[in-house]
Amino acid sequence: MTNPSATADDTRLLVLRALLPARDPDRRAADLIAACAHVLATAGARGATVRAICDRAGVSPGLLRHYFSGLGALIAATYVHVAQGVTRALADAMEAAGTDPQARLIAYVTASFRPPIAAPELLATWAAFWSLVRSDPAIASLHTEVYAGYRDALQKLLMAAGVSPADAPQAAVAITALVDGLWLELSMETSAFTADDANIIARRWLASWLPAQIAT
Amino acid sequence: MTNPSATADDTRLLVLRALLPARDPDRRAADLIAACAHVLATAGARGATVRAICDRAGVSPGLLRHYFSGLGALIAATYVHVAQGVTRALADAMEAAGTDPQARLIAYVTASFRPPIAAPELLATWAAFWSLVRSDPAIASLHTEVYAGYRDALQKLLMAAGVSPADAPQAAVAITALVDGLWLELSMETSAFTADDANIIARRWLASWLPAQIAT
DNA sequence: TTCGCTATTGTACAAGTGTATAATAGCGTC
DNA sequence: GACGCTATTATACACTTGTACAATAGCGAA
Numbered sequence: 260m261t262n263p264s265a266t267a268d269d270t271r272l273l274v275l276r277a278l279l280p281a282r283d284p285d286r287r288a289a290d291l292i293a294a295c296a297h298v299l300a301t302a303g304a305r306g307a308t309v310r311a312i313c314d315r316a317g318v319s320p321g322l323l324r325h326y327f328s329g330l331g332a333l334i335a336a337t338y339v340h341v342a343q344g345v346t347r348a349l350a351d352a353m354e355a356a357g358t359d360p361q362a363r364l365i366a367y368v369t370a371s372f373r374p375p376i377a378a379p380e381l382l383a384t385w386a387a388f389w390s391l392v393r394s395d396p397a398i399a400s401l402h403t404e405v406y407a408g409y410r411d412a413l414q415k416l417l418m419a420a421g422v423s424p425a426d427a428p429q430a431a432v433a434i435t436a437l438v439d440g441l442w443l444e445l446s447m448e449t450s451a452f453t454a455d456d457a458n459i460i461a462r463r464w465l466a467s468w469l470p471a472q473i474a475t
Numbered sequence: 476m477t478n479p480s481a482t483a484d485d486t487r488l489l490v491l492r493a494l495l496p497a498r499d500p501d502r503r504a505a506d507l508i509a510a511c512a513h514v515l516a517t518a519g520a521r522g523a524t525v526r527a528i529c530d531r532a533g534v535s536p537g538l539l540r541h542y543f544s545g546l547g548a549l550i551a552a553t554y555v556h557v558a559q560g561v562t563r564a565l566a567d568a569m570e571a572a573g574t575d576p577q578a579r580l581i582a583y584v585t586a587s588f589r590p591p592i593a594a595p596e597l598l599a600t601w602a603a604f605w606s607l608v609r610s611d612p613a614i615a616s617l618h619t620e621v622y623a624g625y626r627d628a629l630q631k632l633l634m635a636a637g638v639s640p641a642d643a644p645q646a647a648v649a650i651t652a653l654v655d656g657l658w659l660e661l662s663m664e665t666s667a668f669t670a671d672d673a674n675i676i677a678r679r680w681l682a683s684w685l686p687a688q689i690a691t
Numbered sequence: 692t693t694c695g696c697t698a699t700t701g702t703a704c705a706a707g708t709g710t711a712t713a714a715t716a717g718c719g720t721c
Numbered sequence: 722g723a724c725g726c727t728a729t730t731a732t733a734c735a736c737t738t739g740t741a742c743a744a745t746a747g748c749g750a751a
Contacts, residue, residue: 287728303610305520309709319730321711326728330709383609390606392663393599394519403665410667432660432668433653433676440656444648447608449619451626452648460649467683503698525739535700537741542698546739 288326288336290316295337300383304390307334335397338388341381342405348376353416360419361469367416368465371438372445372458382446389443410435421470430468437464504542504552506532511553516599520606523550551613554604557597558621564592569632576635577685583632584681587654588661588674598662605659626651637686646684653680 294316298307309330313320327333352370356362370376391398413431422430441457444450510532514523525546529536543549568586572578586592607614629647638646657673660666 300609303520303606305607306610308707310707320709321731322729324710386609387606389659390519390603391521393516393602394522399663399665402663406660406667429672429676432672433679436656436660436673436676437649437653437680438656439659440652440654443605443655443659444622444652447615447618449615451622456645456648457652460645460652463649463683464653464680467679524737526737536739537701538699540740 287318287322291318291323291326291333292337292340295333296341296384297380299334299337299387300380304387307387331395331397334391334395335401337384338398338401341384341388342401345376345381345385346405346408349412360416360421364416364420364469365462365465367413368434368438368461369458371442372454372461377445377454379446379448382442386443386446406435417468422468426468434461434464434468437461503534503538507534507539507542507549508553508556511549512557512600513596515550515553515603516596520603523603547611547613550607550611551617553600554614554617557600557604558617561592561597561601562621562624565628576632576637580629580632580636580685581678581681583629584650584654584677585674587658588670588677593661593670593673595662595664598658602659602662622651633684638684642684650677650680650684653677 291312294312295307298311298315302311307330309323310320312330312333313323323330323333327336349367349370352373353363353367356366375381388398388402392402393399410428410431413434414427417427417430417434418424438461441461444452445454445457507528510528511523514527514531518527523546525539526536528546528549529539539546539549543552565583565586568589569579569583572582591597604614604618608618609615626644626647629650630643633643633646633650634640654677657677660668661670661673
């Protein structure tokens with residue numbers, strides 16, 4: 260999302276530009292992506308129209324096609340952006356947990372129920388993407404890729420924490436499913452439980468897959 | 476959905492009518508609901524348009540408003556119909572399991588991963604409803620009602636199977652979340668696991684909440 | 692057969708859809 | 722200051738959207 264060719268020298272320039280009515284292309288594309296995520300969360304896939312998104316971004320409807328090849332491409336780009344954010348947040352939480360394999364695993368999973376991931380709007384955006392997987396081939400292939408990556412990372416963490424290689428794939432599927440199910444309910448306004456509850460439940464599920472029951 | 480005032484006497488009449496180009500109101504309403512469920516599963520909430528649904532039902536677009544007050548009402552009626560079907564299938568599976576409380580609980584939960592519930596199209600329809608909860612108030616209130624009922628039934632089964640009243644609410648939430656997460660992934664074409672895998676995973680989660688580890 | 696009534700159609704309508712395009716505005720460079 | 726270039730707008734287009742409505746068809750009753 261950030262121009263990789265930006266050097267330290269144009270940093271001041273970028274900062275100046277950010278204050279003005281946004282003639283910086285990256286900034287505008289990011290605005291559109293943020294607006295798309297918000298509309299998806301608020302109005303669902305059905306309400307994610309060109310005009311709704313551009314209104315939210317404070318931009319004329321014609322501009323969307325200047326930055327993206329069409330509405331579908333913007334939605335796909337939004338998925339990529341949100342998925343990257345989630346992936347990074349999980350990885351950060353894991354790194355912050357230190358070197359103990361079980362602690363890293365638990366941090367990786369329970370980060371799903373802390374900010375910035377546990378925010379209702381982000382989860383609602385994510386839920387909207389789920390609803391597009393069956394009808395939008397681009398979203399479908401992104402979904403497959405993202406989930407394969409998540410399960411793969413989880414599998415490695417599980418094995419590092421002592422789960423046998425024979426059990427790890429099933430455990431990864433099982434933990435992913437629980438996290439998704441908890442996300443799903445948390446993404447709706449009238450949830451029967453909180454992110455803290457979800458955190459506790461996920462820890463318990465994790466502990467049941469680990470060899471020694473000494474999980475924190 | 477079936478006319479409750481139908482007596483044994485008009486059964487022959489109904490059968491005859493069913494063979495003809497459907498002038499039976501109940502039949503037509505049911506056709507529209509089935510078509511709506513199919514379109515929701517295939518094209519998602521975004522593709523569930525009046526014309527797509529009526530085409531699928533083999534009916535002119537004007538007819539929808541003759542049986543329902545609008546597209547939204549048809550979608551809501553479809554949710555009610557699908558939810559009733561799922562509820563009934565779960566209850567049937569539970570009854571068929573006999574009288575042992577743990578067996579009834581396990582049957583109730585694992586029925587989610589057997590026909591008729593485990594059919595991809597039904598799960599995809601269900602997933603489409605999830606995506607409407609945030610944007611459609613009617614679907615939202617139905618969702619709240621359905622899930623409260625499901626969790627309530629689960630909670631009672633858990634307590635009957637020996638889970639303490641203090642733990643039962645959390646257990647019900649936890650099991651519902653896992654089932655939903657497994658459904659979610661199974662509803663997509665490119666799932667990383669099968670309904671049988673889901674069945675095994677759900678049994679394991681159930682067993683971890685039961686007092687004695689003698690779950691079948 | 693004739694009548695009454697409802698199911699059903701076909702079409703029309705205004706509003707909303709994604710996209711295309713010509714005109715404008717405003718920056719950086721000379 | 723003038724120029725070139727890209728971001729940006731406003732609008733127009735063809736099409737789809739949900740709904741409204743008048744016309745028709747076909748059953749059951751008389």
